[in-house]
Amino acid sequence: MRKLQTQGVHHITLTGADRQSSIDFWEGVLGMPFVFDQPNLDNPREGHLYFDPGDGRLITVFTNEDRKPVHDRTPTDPGCVHHLAFAVSLATFRQVAKRLDARGIRHSGPKDRGFMDSIYFTDPLGLLIELACYRFEPPRGYAHADVMIEAHRLRVARGDYNIQEQHLADAIELLVERSQQSLSEDRSPKNPY
Structure with missing residues (x-):
C-alpha cells in the first residue's frame, strides 16, 4: 500500500448563488481577480467561475441564476467545511475591521491566535471566512x-x-x-x- 502524495491545494470549489453575487463578493469584497468563466461541465445549467485568491491557486464557484443568496450559516456538521482562511498582509489586516464596518458587514474583530491574527465574517451565503495574517516570516528557503x-x-x-x-x-x-x-x-x- 502506498500514499497518494499531495503537493498543495489545486483549487476549492464552492456552490454559489447567482453569477453576479459571486463576482461581487469574491472580486468586489475580497479583491480576487475573476480569471476564468465556463459552464459547469457536469451540469450545463450552472456556470463555473474561477478566482485567484492571490497565490495563483484557484477558488471556483458553481453558479445558477435560479439560486439566490441565503444568509444562514452554512452547516458545521462532521464532514462539512467550517471556514475558509485567506492570507492578508499586516497592512491590510490592520484595515479589515474598518473596511468591513464601512460595508455594514458584521465581524468578529481581531483575534489573537498566538502565531497569527485573524478576523472572521460570513460571505453572503453564510460561509465563514477568515482573513489571517502571520506574525512571522520564515527564514530564506523555509515555508x-x-x-x-x-x-x-x-x-x-x-x-x-x-x-x-x-x-x-x-x-x-x-x-x-x-x-x-x-x-x-x-x-x-x-x-x-
Whole structure:
C-alpha cells in the first residue's frame, strides 16, 4: 500500500448563488481577480467561475441564476467545511475591521491566535471566512509550515498551552542555525556591552 502524495491545494470549489453575487463578493469584497468563466461541465445549467485568491491557486464557484443568496450559516456538521482562511498582509489586516464596518458587514474583530491574527465574517451565503495574517516570516528557503512544526515542538517540550511569539522566534533561530553556516565556532548568545 502506498500514499497518494499531495503537493498543495489545486483549487476549492464552492456552490454559489447567482453569477453576479459571486463576482461581487469574491472580486468586489475580497479583491480576487475573476480569471476564468465556463459552464459547469457536469451540469450545463450552472456556470463555473474561477478566482485567484492571490497565490495563483484557484477558488471556483458553481453558479445558477435560479439560486439566490441565503444568509444562514452554512452547516458545521462532521464532514462539512467550517471556514475558509485567506492570507492578508499586516497592512491590510490592520484595515479589515474598518473596511468591513464601512460595508455594514458584521465581524468578529481581531483575534489573537498566538502565531497569527485573524478576523472572521460570513460571505453572503453564510460561509465563514477568515482573513489571517502571520506574525512571522520564515527564514530564506523555509515555508511557514517549517516554522510551525519547530514552534510546535518547542511548545510541547516547554509544556505551553499554545504557540506564542517566543516559540516562533526560537524556531526561526533554530532553522537559521541549521541552514546557514557561520565561520564562528561558538554561535551561542553573547553580551558585547
